[in-house]
Amino acid sequence: MNTTRELRVRPIVSGTVIDHIVAGQAINVLRILGITGVSDAVVSMIMNVPSNTLGHKDIVKIENRELKEKEVDKISLISPSTSINIIRDYEVVDKYNVEMPSTVEGMVKCTNPNCISNTNEPVTSKFIVQNDPFRLRCLYCEHVISEQIAQYLL
Amino acid sequence: MEFHRNHIISMKDFTRDEIDYILDRAGKLESLARSGRSDILSGKILALLFYEPSTRTRMSFETAMLRLGGNVLNLGSKDASSVIKGETLADTIRVISTYSDAIVLRHTSEGAAQMAMEFSSVPIINGGDGAGHHPTQTLLDLYTIKRESSLEHPDVAIVGDLKYGRTVHSLTYALSLYGANITFVSPQQLKMPDQIIGDLKARGAHVNETENLDQVLNNIDVLYMTRIQKERFPDPTEYNKVANAYKITNKQLAHVRQNMIIMHPLPRINEIDSSIDNTAHARYFQQSFYGVPIRMALLTIVMGTDI
Ligand SMILES: [Zn+2]
Numbered sequence: 054m055n056t057t058r059e060l061r062v063r064p065i066v067s068g069t070v071i072d073h074i075v076a077g078q079a080i081n082v083l084r085i086l087g088i089t090g091v092s093d094a095v096v097s098m099i100m101n102v103p104s105n106t107l108g109h110k111d112i113v114k115i116e117n118r119e120l121k122e123k124e125v126d127k128i129s130l131i132s133p134s135t136s137i138n139i140i141r142d143y144e145v146v147d148k149y150n151v152e153m154p155s156t157v158e159g160m161v162k163c164t165n166p167n168c169i170s171n172t173n174e175p176v177t178s179k180f181i182v183q184n185d186p187f188r189l190r191c192l193y194c195e196h197v198i199s200e201q202i203a204q205y206l207l
Numbered sequence: 208m209e210f211h212r213n214h215i216i217s218m219k220d221f222t223r224d225e226i227d228y229i230l231d232r233a234g235k236l237e238s239l240a241r242s243g244r245s246d247i248l249s250g251k252i253l254a255l256l257f258y259e260p261s262t263r264t265r266m267s268f269e270t271a272m273l274r275l276g277g278n279v280l281n282l283g284s285k286d287a288s289s290v291i292k293g294e295t296l297a298d299t300i301r302v303i304s305t306y307s308d309a310i311v312l313r314h315t316s317e318g319a320a321q322m323a324m325e326f327s328s329v330p331i332i333n334g335g336d337g338a339g340h341h342p343t344q345t346l347l348d349l350y351t352i353k354r355e356s357s358l359e360h361p362d363v364a365i366v367g368d369l370k371y372g373r374t375v376h377s378l379t380y381a382l383s384l385y386g387a388n389i390t391f392v393s394p395q396q397l398k399m400p401d402q403i404i405g406d407l408k409a410r411g412a413h414v415n416e417t418e419n420l421d422q423v424l425n426n427i428d429v430l431y432m433t434r435i436q437k438e439r440f441p442d443p444t445e446y447n448k449v450a451n452a453y454k455i456t457n458k459q460l461a462h463v464r465q466n467m468i469i470m471h472p473l474p475r476i477n478e479i480d481s482s483i484d485n486t487a488h489a490r491y492f493q494q495s496f497y498g499v500p501i502r503m504a505l506l507t508i509v510m511g512t513d514i
Contacts, residue, residue: 167317167337168316168317168318169319169336170322172316174297175297176297176325192318193321194317194318195219195339196317197402
């Protein structure tokens with residue numbers, strides 16, 4: 054299996070392998086995880102690996118870290134094909150595909166500057182996730198974000 | 208049909224049956240809206256919280272509440288900006304909802320009413336939020352079409368600023384529920400956003416677009432005119448050109464359908480020549496009045512009162 058071979062090439066003792074990332078989105082995945090520069094994290098990032106299902110894909114491996122639900126939800130928004138492999142003692146102990154939530158709260162900034170969620174009011178942004186075509190609709194002002202979502206992640 | 212709704216926020220919250228229910232109730236209240244006073248909402252207090260001026264909307268809510276025998280707490284835009292200065296809308300709503308039985312909110316930010324609903328212990332009626340929703344306007348527009356024309360698959364042309372126009376987006380959504388044939392007439396730079404056109408088509412609505420008003424004038428039941436605002440045009444010559452192209456005078460009405468009605472959310476600038484006011488086509492002043500029975504209907508619905 055592809056994943057196993059990858060793991061053999063660069064095995065990590067424990068941590069997370071984020072696989073089947075839409076090609077080009079690995080950097081945004083790192084941003085979501087807060088790995089943007091100076092950090093102690095041991096991270097490897099592989100871009101544009103040939104993939105049977107995606108054509109090309111990116112992979113991110115992080116040692117000694119498992120992802121929070123909110124991080125996984127954010128990743129699903131920018132790369133719905135992503136699979137998460139949790140590694141402990143060189144073994145894949147859990148593997149699952151990310152799933153897009155039906156609503157997202159406090160994760161994405163509304164693109165409408167005049168939206169109430171962009172004021173000093175005590176509200177967090179809320180979006181309804183719609184599919185076919187994929188888009189986020191602001192619960193407050195109904196503005197829609199359909200592309201370059203990574204740019205608006207909070 | 209049983210219909211309970213605590214808050215009136217967006218037209219998109221309503222099904223056609225629910226809209227019909229509201230229009231029917233407005234019909235029952237129309238004669239009371241013209242004169243007299245009842246005790247349907249006696250003892251109830253309606254707070255009008257307006258962060259930007261809108262005389263028409265505010266006064267018609269006030270009239271509606273008074274005709275129903277209720278009372279009004281009026282916090283105009285001046286008070287709202289000075290008294291509430293520095294306080295969040297959320298806090299203001301929490302406080303005002305302890306003073307009143309329902310709140311009408313008009314605010315400058317889109318989504319304000321939706322947020323207010325989360326903090327209010329009483330019903331919120333959206334009196335317009337920024338460039339967003341204005342459901343009571345849409346409902347009175349529908350009521351006007353129903354009373355003065357027909358809501359059964361009407362041929363409607365909507366003219367003017369379709370890009371920023373607050374009222375037209377939710378109106379087109381609602382009209383699509385009635386199988387309307389809608390033609391959007393606007394200059395290129397004020398076109399209805401593609402996304403809304405896409406949404407309408409996806410729902411099976413019949414929509415067309417044109418820049419030429421004369422092309423559609425003779426084949427419609429309803430002509431819905433809107434303002435074109437000067438601020439949208441950096442170049443005044445361009446504004447004048449556009450404003451003149453989307454202006455209607457008596458002369459253009461020679462071959463229109465006999466029962467064609469002309470509507471406008473008012474105030475108008477010069478989109479409709481005053482020579483039209485006395486023709487059988489003009490309905491904009493009736494339209495303005497119909498805001499009263501519609502708002503009476505909504506007030507009785509959100510306060511859970513039978514009529
Ligand atoms: Zn928004």
